[in-house]
Amino acid sequence: MAVAAALLFALPALADNSSTVNQTGTANSAATEQAISDNAKISVTQIGNGNQVGTADEAGAVQQLAFDSSIAVSQNGDKNQAWATQGLVFDTVSKLQQTGSDNAAETVQGYSINALGEVSQNGFRNIGYTVQDLAFDTQARVLQTGSDNRGAVEQSSVETTGAAQAYRAIGEYNTVKQVGEDNLGTIEQINLVDSGAAVSQTGSLNIAKVSQSDQNLEAGNGSWGEVLQTGNENSGTVTQSGNSTVGAYVEQVGDANTGEVTQQGNSNFTIGYVYQEGGNHGAIVAQNDNVRATGYIEQVGDGFAAVVNQTGSVLVTGQILQSGADSAGYVEQTNSFDANAQILQVGSANAATLVQTDNLHAAAYGEQRGTGNRGDIKQIGTESVNATTLQNGNGNTLEANQTGVVHASISIAQGSAWARPPT
Known part of the structure; x- marks a missing residue:
């Protein structure tokens, strides 16, 4: 990351660039790219059906070597798709917003400092991804309202992401937030330092998964993963392995939910906590080869099963x-x-x-x-x-x-x- 910063500040004076695209109609597409820019802004607005900003193979909104940059894509219609990529960027924001059904959106940020990536979708059968790699002081969010949606955050080689210190409010974390039924929300973090991850779901028949692994063992205050679910027949899982200091929390309110925390090979301090309220829940906390490990399950209601191993x-x-x-x-x-x-x-x-x-x-x-x-x-x-x-x-x-x-x-x-x- 230090090399990236040195390279950016060694460049000649950067230009202020701004690109705006507005489209109304059907079967439209848009692509815009900015490189070596300061105060760079890309804005794309599409109203109609079948619109695209790039493809899965080639992003339609691209910023490279940019400072104080932003990408904003807004799509209102059906079957819209948006892909945005930012590389070697500082103080940057990428927000993709879609209203409708069967949409797909992905924002990718690499070699970034102080970056926010966000996908917001309202509808059904939508897919939203936020990906960050080799990033420092970053935050990623996927927000979805509707049913049968898929939301995911993927982060690798990241540091100080989403205010990781334990027991923060959900807005402080890297977040997948879903309202509806039959949704899948996942967060995966690999090779991390001081990182927080939270999946929040309101509705029934939802699945939430948080995975954190290979934390830098020599630095940081630790990492935190949590799942918050309100509704019935939901499943929430937090898995943490190969870290130093970690904490996991699963909270479920409703009936017939299952919560699980699995922690293995964490070397400093480990806490796994499941709270369930309602009835007929199942909870498991499994901890293997840890140091200073606490597994705690609290259940309020009838017909519960709890296992700490x-x-x-x-x-x-x-x-x-x-x-x-x-x-x-x-x-x-x-x-x-x-x-x-x-x-x-x-x-x-x-x-x-x-x-x-x-x-x-x-x-x-x-x-x-x-x-x-x-x-x-x-x-x-x-x-x-x-x-x-x-x-x-x-x-x-x-x-x-x-x-x-x-x-x-x-x-x-x-x-x-x-x-x-x-x-």
Whole structure:
């Protein structure tokens, strides 16, 4: 990126260029290109059917070696297509806007600093892509309203993209935002530093996927990926691997949704969190070969299933909190050091299972409040372990087993008279 900056500022005085195209009608096409420009602007407006700005093989709006540049394409009609490319650009914006159905839009930015790429579509069966490569201080967005749309953000070798620090509002991230049904939203980030990614969907039968991998391990504050879904029968997934500090969050409100966080080989700090509200949800947090890993699932409603699985990690905590009835929680920790497993259930007819195998220094804590609950703790081949189980209510059952363990203890309390010990 430093080479790109040096090259730009070594050029002679740059020209101010502006290109404007307005078309009304059908079967129109437009192409415009700017190179070695300052304050460069491309504007294309098309009203009608079958319009094009370039093709999938050759972009129709192109800027190369440009400073303070912008591309704006607006299409209103059916079967419109727009492709925009910016290379070696600084302080740049590319926005493609389409209204109608069966549209396709892609904006590509490479070797860029302080860049924003955005695709906005309103209609059905649209495809929107924002691609950034070798970029610094960038942000990418795909915004779609309608059904059966496909929106994707792809970023590789990017740094400080979308204000990555955890727990920012969704507008601060690289974003795919969709309103409607049967939509697919994906974000893929590779070789990143300080990057945030968020897919937000409102509607039902939607699929959201976030993938972040190969973070620069020597720099940055970490990366954050999240999925926010409101509706029924949605699926949300965040996958993070080969990073340093990472966090993942999946939030789903509605019925019959599934949420999953998978984290592997992250070397510094890892947190995976799934929150679900409604009923009949399923959630999984899987963490393998991480350091300082926390997997947390919170579910509010009836008929939930939650699984936290942690393997080969150091300083790990697996937690499940369920409020409602007829839910099942399962935490399993294997081949880990300093492992802590916890399940808290409030309601009736719930089941809690905690399994710890071949760990060093492990603790299991189960608490159930209500009637007709079942608790199960298994600790196998572990050194320095303790198990604590509390059940408040009537008709509850409990089984605790410690096999092949060293320095072990078990504490069990059942009935309605016990008080929760201080934490």
